[in-house]
Amino acid sequence: MRDTRESRLLLVLLIAIAFALITVDIRGGEESPVDGARQAAATVFGPVENGVAAAVDPVGNAIGAVRDSGDRHDRIAALEHENAELKTRLGSDDRNSSKVRQLDSMLKTAGAGQYGIKAAQVVAIGAAQGFSWTITIDAGANDGLKRDMTVLNGQGLVGRITTVGPNTATVLLANDPDFTVGTRMEKTDELGFATGQGSRPLSVQFLNGKAEVKKGDRLVTFGSSKDKPFVPGVPVGEVVRVDPSGGDLTRTVYVRPFVGFTKLDVVGIVVQTPREDPRDLVLPKQPAKPAKPKPTPTVTVTAQPNGDLVDGSGKVVGNINENPDADASGNTDGDADTAAGDAANEQE
Numbered sequence: 001m002r003d004t005r006e007s008r009l010l011l012v013l014l015i016a017i018a019f020a021l022i023t024v025d026i027r028g029g030e031e032s033p034v035d036g037a038r039q040a041a042a043t044v045f046g047p048v049e050n051g052v053a054a055a056v057d058p059v060g061n062a063i064g065a066v067r068d069s070g071d072r073h074d075r076i077a078a079l080e081h082e083n084a085e086l087k088t089r090l091g092s093d094d095r096n097s098s099k100v101r102q103l104d105s106m107l108k109t110a111g112a113g114q115y116g117i118k119a120a121q122v123v124a125i126g127a128a129q130g131f132s133w134t135i136t137i138d139a140g141a142n143d144g145l146k147r148d149m150t151v152l153n154g155q156g157l158v159g160r161i162t163t164v165g166p167n168t169a170t171v172l173l174a175n176d177p178d179f180t181v182g183t184r185m186e187k188t189d190e191l192g193f194a195t196g197q198g199s200r201p202l203s204v205q206f207l208n209g210k211a212e213v214k215k216g217d218r219l220v221t222f223g224s225s226k227d228k229p230f231v232p233g234v235p236v237g238e239v240v241r242v243d244p245s246g247g248d249l250t251r252t253v254y255v256r257p258f259v260g261f262t263k264l265d266v267v268g269i270v271v272q273t274p275r276e277d278p279r280d281l282v283l284p285k286q287p288a289k290p291a292k293p294k295p296t297p298t299v300t301v302t303a304q305p306n307g308d309l310v311d312g313s314g315k316v317v318g319n320i321n322e323n324p325d326a327d328a329s330g331n332t333d334g335d336a337d338t339a340a341g342d343a344a345n346e347q348e
Contacts, residue, residue, distance in 0.1 A: 102266040105154025109268075113233050113282040115152070116272025118143055122264045123168070133176040133198065135159075135264055140167045148229035150221075150270040156235030156258035156282075157181065157221060158267050169269075173261050174236070175202065182222035183236055186280050188212065191222060194236060194255060201240055201254040209251045213242050218283055219255060231270050233278035 103119065110117045120143075124136035139145055141164050151158040151171050159179065163170040172179055175196040183194045183204055190213070192206040204219065217239040223232030237255035301309045301317060309318040 099266055102154055106152070106266065106268045109152065109154050109156075109235075109282055110270075113231070113278040114274040114276075115231060115268075115270045117152075117268035118145065118271045119266060119268050120169075121266055125264075132178065133173040133196065133261065134162075135171050135173065135267075137169050137171060137267060137269075138167070139269065140165045140169050142166050144271055145169050145269055150227075150229060150231045150234065151267050152234050152270065153259060153264070153267050155260070156237070157230075158259055158261075158264065160229040161269065171267070174257060174259070175199070175261050181230055181236070182224070183219040184222045184232075185211075185213070186218045186220065186283060188217075192219075192253075194219070201256045202237055204239075204253050204255050206251045206253065209249045211251055213239060213251065213253050215239055215242065220280065220283060223277065227270075227273040231273050233274070233280070233282050235283050 106117070106119070109115075118139060120137040120139035122135050123138045126132075126134060137151075145161060145164050147161055147164055149161045151160060157174050159171045159173040159176070161169050162172045173196070174181065174194075175198060177196050177198065179196040181194050183192050184190070185192070185206075188211070190206050190208055190211040192204045194202045194204045197203055206213065219236045219239070221230045221232055221234040221236060224230045235258050237257040239253050240256045241254040243252045243254075301311055303320060304310055307319045307321040308316045309320065311317050
């Protein structure tokens with residue numbers, strides 16, 4: 001539009017008309033004469049305004065998000081850090097709880113067998129000695145450990161010490177093929193020798209080829225001369241399979257160890273031997289078998305031609321003629337049956 005005198009006059013005129021309409025609208029209040037025009041304009045231009053707002057609002061939100069992104073990033077980083085600390089603390093609590101349970105179980109085992117033990121923690125598995133089943137513990141000569149000491153945990157026999165350093169020691173595990181320990185079977189006292197077979201059950205050869213062995217029987221260590229390398233009474237395992245003797249001088253059975261050799265953590269080294277052989281005291285108590293229900297005695301009563309009721313032993317326990325409600329077949333109804341049954345039970 002060109003800037004001319006006419007255009008300026010038109011602009012002034014429009015402004016004057018606008019002020020006049022505003023004045024009339026204010027003075028009219030709710031009954032303003034321009035209210036109808038306002039509603040019509042809202043009907044026409046309302047959808048256009050909503051469309052413009054929908055197009056503009058995401059841009060405004062994005063600008064606000066960019067402006068606040070620094071604060072949000074710092075808050076997220078702080079929350080992630082707190083979450084990591086909580087996870088670490090929870091993991092540490094779980095590990096400490098597991099160690100407490102292992103120590104408590106091991107102390108109970110040592111108390112039952114009267115073993116003086118030195119607690120240690122496993123720091124390495126499968127040391128550099130080759131492919132043997134070994135562990136390294138964080139205790140050594142400075143802690144009073146020596147070669148050929150018995151190692152156990154809360155479940156039973158772990159192994160024996162083979163190498164001792166100033167602050168560490170190597171333990172040969174009971175499932176190693178080079179490991180052999182004398183065993184004694186619970187209750188029957190049958191003697192044998194257990195040999196490790198890696199991840200398979202221990203192989204135990206009983207000296208008595210006719211020894212009565214069944215699945216579920218348990219074994220403990222027999223003990224060595226001067227209690228080295230093995231003290232007596234340490235739980236070894238439970239029989240899972242029995243091979244037929246076949247007339248051999250010895251008998252072979254297979255025993256599942258009580259100890260899980262792949263998840264060792266806290267162990268105890270026997271530094272003081274028991275004064276007496278604990279025999280089977282260290283073995284956990286087996287659950288009591290449920291008692292078999294006692295059979296209920298059954299009494300048979302036979303009616304004789306004269307009306308007498310005779311039990312299985314020939315004793316007369318009643319007479320059906322004593323009840324006027326008796327029928328011709330010698331059977332009674334109601335109280336007669338009850339009385340005969342009670343008399344029979346008393347006689348029994």
